[in-house]
Amino acid sequence: MNTILSYLEKAASDYKxxxxxxxxxxxxxxxxxxxxxxxxxxxxxxxxKPGNPVAVLAxxxxxxxxxxxxxxxxxxxxxxxxxxxxxxxxxxxxEVVNADVMITDRGxxxxxxNSGFTGKILLMEDLFETAADDAAVKEAxxxxxxxSPIYVLFTSGSTGVPKGVLTSHHAxxxxxxxxxxxxxxxxxxxxxxxxxxxxxxxxxxxxxxLMTGAGTVMLDPSEFAMPDRLITSLAEAGATTxxxxxxxxxIPARLGAFDWDEDGERPxxxxxxxxxxxxxxxxxxxxxxxxxxxxxxxxxxxYGPTEATGxxxxxxxxxxxxxxxxxxxxxxxxxxRIMLIDDEGNAVExxxxxxICVLGSALALGYYNAPEQTAKSFVSNxxxxxxxxxxxxxxxxxxxxxxxxLYFLGRKDRxxxxxxxxxxxxxxxxxxxxxxxxxxxICAYNEAAKNIYLFYTGTAVKKDIALFLRxxxxxxxxxxxxxxxxxxxxxxxxxxxxxxxxxxx
Numbered sequence: 001m002n003t004i005l006s007y008l009e010k011a012a013s014d015y016k017x018x019x020x021x022x023x024x025x026x027x028x029x030x031x032x033x034x035x036x037x038x039x040x041x042x043x044x045x046x047x048x049k050p051g052n053p054v055a056v057l058a059x060x061x062x063x064x065x066x067x068x069x070x071x072x073x074x075x076x077x078x079x080x081x082x083x084x085x086x087x088x089x090x091x092x093x094x095e096v097v098n099a100d101v102m103i104t105d106r107g108x109x110x111x112x113x114n115s116g117f118t119g120k121i122l123l124m125e126d127l128f129e130t131a132a133d134d135a136a137v138k139e140a141x142x143x144x145x146x147x148s149p150i151y152v153l154f155t156s157g158s159t160g161v162p163k164g165v166l167t168s169h170h171a172x173x174x175x176x177x178x179x180x181x182x183x184x185x186x187x188x189x190x191x192x193x194x195x196x197x198x199x200x201x202x203x204x205x206x207x208x209x210l211m212t213g214a215g216t217v218m219l220d221p222s223e224f225a226m227p228d229r230l231i232t233s234l235a236e237a238g239a240t241t242x243x244x245x246x247x248x249x250x251i252p253a254r255l256g257a258f259d260w261d262e263d264g265e266r267p268x269x270x271x272x273x274x275x276x277x278x279x280x281x282x283x284x285x286x287x288x289x290x291x292x293x294x295x296x297x298x299x300x301x302x303y304g305p306t307e308a309t310g311x312x313x314x315x316x317x318x319x320x321x322x323x324x325x326x327x328x329x330x331x332x333x334x335x336x337r338i339m340l341i342d343d344e345g346n347a348v349e350x351x352x353x354x355x356i357c358v359l360g361s362a363l364a365l366g367y368y369n370a371p372e373q374t375a376k377s378f379v380s381n382x383x384x385x386x387x388x389x390x391x392x393x394x395x396x397x398x399x400x401x402x403x404x405x406l407y408f409l410g411r412k413d414r415x416x417x418x419x420x421x422x423x424x425x426x427x428x429x430x431x432x433x434x435x436x437x438x439x440x441x442i443c444a445y446n447e448a449a450k451n452i453y454l455f456y457t458g459t460a461v462k463k464d465i466a467l468f469l470r471x472x473x474x475x476x477x478x479x480x481x482x483x484x485x486x487x488x489x490x491x492x493x494x495x496x497x498x499x500x501x502x503x504x505x
Contacts, residue, residue: 002146003169005072007210008034015187015213021062021206022237023218028062030209036063038132040070040103040124045136047120048101050075050143053152053368055094055102056198057081057112058124060218064197065206067103067124068151072169075140077149079164080198083108084492089162091116093154096164096369103127146170152368153200155306164368165306172203174362175309176211178333179204182314183274183300185241187213192239192270194219194248196492200306201279204243214241224248227257234270242272245279247494253286254439258293269293278302278311280495281408281426283433284321291320303329303408307377307392309362312336313406323434328405329398336360338406339391340398345382355412356398357381359391397424416445418452419476428454428479431472435460440488442496443479446505454479455501457488 011020012034019027028036048054054071056078058064064080071078079097081090094102100119104112112121146169154162185191185208193216195201205216217237223230230252234242242249258266272294282301291299302311315330332338340354341347348354359381366374381389397409410426417423425443432441437460444453454465462482469478489500 002173003072003144004150004172004207004210005069005141007207008037008069011210011213018187018213019215020209021065021216021218023062024220024233026062028066030213033066033069035132036066036128037069037073038134038137039130040067040127041073041137041140042133043122043127043130044071044074044076044101045133045140047122048074048076048099050140051148052076053079053097053099055079055081055097055099055117055119056104057083057090057102057108057115058105058197059083059107060197060221061105062218063105063124063128066128068197068206070127071103072150073137073141075143075148077151077166079152079154081154082196082198082492083111084196087115093162093164096154096162097152098369144169146173149365153198153306161370163370163373166365166368167309168365171309171362171364172207174335174360175312175333176204176207178312178335178362179310180208180211181334182316183241183276185212185214189214189240189273190238191216191241191243192219192234192237193217194224194242194244199492200310201243201245203310224251225255227252227255228267231257231267231269234272235268237270239270240273241276242274243276245494246277246282247280247490249275249277249290250283250286253289258289272297274298274300276300276302276311276314278304281430282327283439284323284325284327285433285436287317287321287327288323291317301327301329303356303406304358305392305394305396307364307394308336308358309364312358312360312362313338315405326407326430328401328403329408330405332360335362338398339381339383340400341382347383350400351402353397353399353409356394356396356406356408357391358394359389363390363392416447418445418450421474421476423452423477428452428469428473428477431469432456432465434472435465435468437461438465440496442488442498442501444498444501444505446481449505451481452477452479453481453483453505455483455485455488455504457485460484 012030016031020030068078102121105124150169152164152166193205299317301315303313304311313329315328337359339357381391395412428443437458439458441456489497
């Protein structure tokens with residue numbers, strides 16, 4: 001059976017005394033990870049039946065992956081909860097999961113006790129002290145297949161209830177296999193982890209080392225506001241690989257991480273081999289700063305929703321990007337296939353716009369305890385009438401260009417009609433981002449007032465923004481309301497908070 005647990009066992013044998021995870025204060029070896037996972041897994045087998053969820057409310061630390069793997073060893077699946085979430089969101093997630101057991105670490109015990117959880121709350125540190133029972137773990141694992149779930153990760157839901165994306169062992173391994181086939185990591189690599197461990201982007205940071213023998217260093221989040229310290233930490237860790245959100249890359253570049261100081265010196269740079277980014281459209285100006293600082297590094301733009309287990313497309317940027325260039329999201333990774341379909345369920349022609357749909361072995365199982373939402377988004381391929389072929393409708397729009405690459409055109413549900421014209425707000429945003437004095441921007445539409453809004457951060461003058469956009473866009477697309485913000489509202493994953501923006505209209 002091909003699961004991450006088989007990779008853990010082999011890696012623990014091949015790299016027993018090598019460090020897999022570390023932070024500023026602690027480290028853990030491959031062998032220790034396996035031992036702690038077995039101890040926790042043994043404890044869980046006596047409390048939860050295989051195939052059931054275990055909630056996890058724990059911090060971003062080197063021991064949390066051992067908790068996740070231990071739950072998998074017990075034949076169960078983990079439901080990680082972001083400790084930064086407000087109480088109301090945590091309570092809704094717990095209602096959806098409906099687990100009998102929650103595991104937390106000592107630093108978050110009080111938060112767990114005050115979460116409204118009515119089941120049994122257990123301390124991770126105590127469970128690690130359990131004497132491992134290999135027979136019990138083996139029996140629990142025998143009850144699962146590669147089609148069994150390994151985790152459920154929560155994203156925002158349009159109904160106000162977070163959606164839990166349920167993912168199988170097989171889907172996760174298919175995703176990691178496709179990613180590894182492109183980035184080619186080995187046991188000399190070190191990943192610089194930026195993402196919270198309950199977020200989809202952390203899957204590769206936690207589990208690629210088990211496939212490759214690489215290591216992961218968990219960076220201090222506070223260092224992202226201190227660019228010199230961040231780059232120094234990456235250099236001291238010997239980081240070769242960054243798999244970050246686009247926002248995570250933009251922040252240090254915007255804060256001058258690669259600038260020369262008044263003494264003509266710049267921070268020691270890490271030996272980066274590859275920088276992989278996703279999550280949102282990156283600023284070309286800021287990406288160019290990274291390229292100039294790391295001319296020998298491979299930069300890869302990715303695209304993919306949580307429902308596809310991870311990024312499902314990629315584009316290797318083999319040239320210095322220009323300010324007005326639109327970077328493709330490329331082609332599908334191995335184990336994925338991409339289709340573009342119209343509103344009638346027909347495949348669109350090359351050059352036409354369609355909804356991006358994902359097929360392949362890395363698709364999630366659906367939304368946990370939400371059959372109606374699952375049926376709406378996970379459907380049978382409408383173009384294939386010969387057998388039931390699972391397909392996920394992303395709600396994103398794309399187009400295949402003349403170069404054969406896939407281009408992201410924005411959310412289908414962000415389209416609006418203004419003065420008889422159907423408008424993609426991303427087109428307005430792309431033009432506004434050409435203004436050097438604009439850091440971030442987002443376009444929104446006030447249906448009642450029939451006005452296009454542009455919210456932005458930076459030092460640009462509103463009048464200058466309007467004049468520039470008039471030179472770049474048809475008059476009906478130029479925003480009537482241009483509003484400067486001190487800071488762009490963001491979700492925990494770094495994306496702009498669309499709901500907060502709508503509340504400003």
